Amino acid sequence: MRLRFIGPALAGVLGLSAFVWNADSAPETNHADTYAQLDLFAEILARVQTEYVEGVDEAEVMEASIDGMLTSLDPHSSYLNPEEYRSMQVQASGEYGGLGIEITQQDGFILVVSPMDDTPASRAGIQPGDYISAINGEPIVGQPMNDSLKEMRGAPGTDISLTILREDKEPFDVTLTREIIKQNSVTYHAEDTIGYIRISSFNERTTDSLNDAITSLKRDLGSKMTGLILDLRNNPGGLLNQAVGVSSAFLDGGEVVSTRGRQANDVQRYNARPGERLPDMPIVILINGGSASAAEIVAGALQDHKRATVMGETSFGKGSVQSVIPLGPQRGAIRLTTSRYYTPSNASIQGAGIDPDIEVAQSRLTDEEMEHIETRQKRYSEANLRNALENDQGRERRPPHIPADQPPADYEGEDYQLERALSYLRSTDFATELAHKG
Template sequence: MKPTLRNNLFILSIGLVLGLTLAITQGVFAERGTASTFSLPVDDLRTFTEVFAKIKNDYVEPVDDKTLLENAIRGMLTGLDPHSTYLDPEGYKELQVGTTGRFGGLGIEVGMEDGFVKVISPIDDTPAKRAGVMTGDLIVRLDDTPVKGLSLSDAVKIMRGKPGSDIVLTIVREGVDQPLKITITRDIIRVKSVKSRLLDDKFAYIRITSFQSKTGESLLKEIEKLKEDAGGSLKGLVLDLRNNPGGVLSAAVEVSDAFLTNGLIVYTEGRDVDSRLKFSATPNDVMDKAPIVVLVNGGSASASEIVSGALQDQHRAIIMGSKTFGKGSV
């Protein structure tokens, strides 16, 4: 390797990492109002530069700089925990689509675990649910493409596609000796996040399938409708959050606040001052202190756990079911 190339690549990498670091930390340092300094790991960056140059020069196929650097960023984040990920503009757009309640695909909420796609929860009334996909399934192959080595966004791109087209998922399921092959026909996924019905003797049943941007608003409308059907008031509520993979944090706060009159709903902690948030209840219980039972299971994750945890902590509801997913991050 020529010294000039090595030096130039090293300077390029130092500049890239320094730029990213300053962009991330600038707001924190300004908020703290201190003369904090940041020390770059020069020796480690030299190793990174050497690997970068080796791939550019010797890899079997040419790889552009943008792809290598984005893959490096993804690697940094996926190594932190199962839920941290890097979103490029296209990935961020996909995330926004998923919270609106209408998108094309299979109808499963997924994450990454040990390099494989893990099913957090199949969504009600979708192709994946009807095909028998279950919470906890590990997807190891998409058609003929191994999942190992793919990013989560790449796997999602493969699973989404033209409505009416088929995809074969190879799944490893706990308690089953051999991998399962499940063929699913893609469809337009229309997720109605809140469903309800009136049970016997003025008791209400509300099912929240996911937490979308308008879930809180939809919940209030459904409760008002149930009250009208019941003749003006309800004696109690069954809130079903089973196989609800979560969604928008603000929706979880709104749903919790609908049943609470005071107290802390949820708070977030982080090293950045801007990540330290507290959400408290406002004085209005739409159920007028009527008893509430919340149903949960292993597919209840994230925002579902926030709601059930807040109602339990404030002694507002009884939680029934099995152990929840245990995400613990927002």
């Protein structure tokens, strides 16, 4: 069985959907150069075993070699030993022990993609774009990401200290208490006559939870409901089939996303199921630099079908699909990038991200941040990760710039982007935009 997911390489949600892996379909590699390189590897391994200054754990050395080969391909390919593979399967079920933090690796550092809502990471104030440089005082720079993940996991109720590097701040330590992470990925409430639904990740229960939320809002607001805000900010992705299911709630058929692999005929198309839940309801989708993968699929699909207005900041730009390929009993699995995905308008967002229809910043940039805006904004994207795949269509991420709309200097509210979305849905500007789209 080969498993497919579209989230980043994470210590939190790992988006998975299963399909068959046929070992007989693996390509043959009967090349003289390959065998010569294998002979070279065997010779180096033998030298290490006999001449290194200390004894080495042969299994650990081999695992590191395999993982090094895979991580050299792109940021999301890696080796999972049997223990890591079992842990990944537990995470996919939507409940596990840990910190609730979504990470990837960049230039030897652990980069925070997003903290999950109401978890130790979010409550400690960890932010997208933070770097983790040490765990319990021990440096982890250059350490394989899987090793860092092992150190972050542990029994619920135990403490862990992370050293955080944040732009324009001195390094600081944060102590977190591990707990069972229950991924209640959908929350909702009403803002007067406007429904608000937040999806924090895409796990096995997301589509069902979304439909329950829509049912509740329709029951509570009835005919008074005038619009919906779908909040996908800091959503790192997850299950591909759940992205299709969520999109289906707002589309009456049509393509949601397509994936294309190495071969020209390796194309799969995923369509929305008929039966839109809120026909003709005005929708605003909120995204930011922490919106990745499955979140980008939903935003891109509804944007391309002109079903929603996308507001916020350019998304992360992860447009690749990873397959988890089991290697047999007690051998673990490999996570391998096998295809790219494309929005209904045939746009690859790899590295480029989804650009909002209306750009709105969450916080106001200081004068110092404006002076270093290029360095600051480059950190929040897939394109800036080491060995990131190129965009095969040549599309590039929007250059660093000062956002068109940001909070005024005297702003004292809690969520400027949400307030702008509410204001937009209540304004005549939205009716004009909707008529233009139609």
